[in-house]
Amino acid sequence: MSLSFDVHPDPSPATAEERAAVLAAPGFGRHFTDHMAVATWTVEDGWGDAKVVPYGAESFHPASAVFHYAQEVFEGLKAYRHADDSIWLFRPEANAQRMIDSAERLALPTLPVEDFVASIEALVRQDTAWVPAGGGEDSLYIRPFTIAHEDFLGVRPARTVRYYCIASPSGPYFAGGAEPVDFWVSRHYTRAAPGGTGAAKCGGNYAASLAGQEEAYAHGCPQVLFLDAAQLRYIEEFGGMNCFLVTRDGRLHTPELTGTILPGVTRRSILELARERGLDPVEEHIEVDDMLARVRSGEITEAFACGTAAVVAPVRAFKDGDEEYVVGDGTSGPVTMGFRQTLLDIQYGRVADPHGWMRKVC
CATH class of the missing domain: 3.20.10.10 (D-amino Acid Aminotransferase, subunit A, domain 2)
Incomplete structure (x- = not known):
């Protein structure tokens, strides 16, 4: 069964003025949108508890497996605003498949392609105001990632895993753009x-x-x-x-x-x-x-x-x-x-x- 990412809006999102100040000079990976997508996997029940929630810090146990054995994978893709104000992704299915391949190598559960794409689309739709104008090279950088989330120090694949997807309005990666x-x-x-x-x-x-x-x-x-x-x-x-x-x-x-x-x-x-x-x-x-x-x-x-x-x-x-x-x-x-x-x-x-x-x- 495919996941449905229910939206829980942030009661105190950034103001229009705060958002405009960020979009005027976003840099790369320094600012984040109001929301994030999350889901949880357990060895007993598989993937579930999928939702879009306010962006913010999460609480982790010091024994969380990701800290000790680096069992995690991630992806990177972008959302682009077109001249007609529509918003598009570039080859998200390819990123989804690569994340599946990465997860298999790291002994993590795989998130199906349709759920990976659904999480991104749910987040982008909720935070459309954060997608920069498309006149230059600004875009909304999207970072999905999966991490071991079991509080256990034994060396084995985690039996509880968390998936997150966060987004960051960003400018060119290199300050000089296309300069060699x-x-x-x-x-x-x-x-x-x-x-x-x-x-x-x-x-x-x-x-x-x-x-x-x-x-x-x-x-x-x-x-x-x-x-x-x-x-x-x-x-x-x-x-x-x-x-x-x-x-x-x-x-x-x-x-x-x-x-x-x-x-x-x-x-x-x-x-x-x-x-x-x-x-x-x-x-x-x-x-x-x-x-x-x-x-x-x-x-x-x-x-x-x-x-x-x-x-x-x-x-x-x-x-x-x-x-x-x-x-x-x-x-x-x-x-x-x-x-x-x-x-x-x-x-x-x-x-x-x-x-x-x-x-x-x-």
Whole structure:
């Protein structure tokens, strides 16, 4: 039986003035809407107690399993306001399926696709006033997550689990928008190992990436490129984003999914768009030293990161130790910007959606 998310309105929501002040300069992930969706799973009864309630702090027991064993998964997607004031989601079913895959890897109960989407739609409909205007790149960032919620210190899957969905009005992920940025090649830290949780969207993967990210900051780079854990030989993904390379012969290269890389929804969308743009998409193992040599020779003409939060972020240069490898002429390339503009135009309803990726909420 599908869940029905009953709405319990916040008796003291933000005022119109407070909301307008946030929407004028939302930043990213700093402010939250008036409500959140919640549901509870127990080993005896499955999913239930689904509702939309006032956003606020929750009480957790210090022995709650999520604190001790990091049994949790999450997703990230956005709601977009179109010119006619309607509100849409981009490929929410793909996020729902990825969360199912992540939950299975973390031994958590899976929330069915229809319930995942229903929770988001119920929350967005309740908090439509928080969805920014669509004239620029502002959107409502949506964060569904599932956590172990049993107060028990034994090492086993939790028998009580909580699902939440919260929302945050947000601007561009990078302050510079589409300005190219530098990426640090981490030769020391890795993100995920074969057989591990690299293909799952779980907090532990991001925690493991933070030391590498700090290393990048220390070298003047806002982002990091991780290599494989087994040999430190092949490129895998950026900190929280997938990686693409454009070569002079019209090919679009990206590391293949081998269980250590998150299968991004934006990555998947770009691969589907590539052939329409006359590019030959290639998923393969990419040796880091070979990649850097091809950047230096000019064979790789563009590089970019992609993900829900950043959409598409151009790479200006890779920094490896004391060496700097500038991609192309160091500016945002036409292929990169073409993908970025196409995705944004589809998401904000400025062009037709021939793939049926957008889902109308209200």
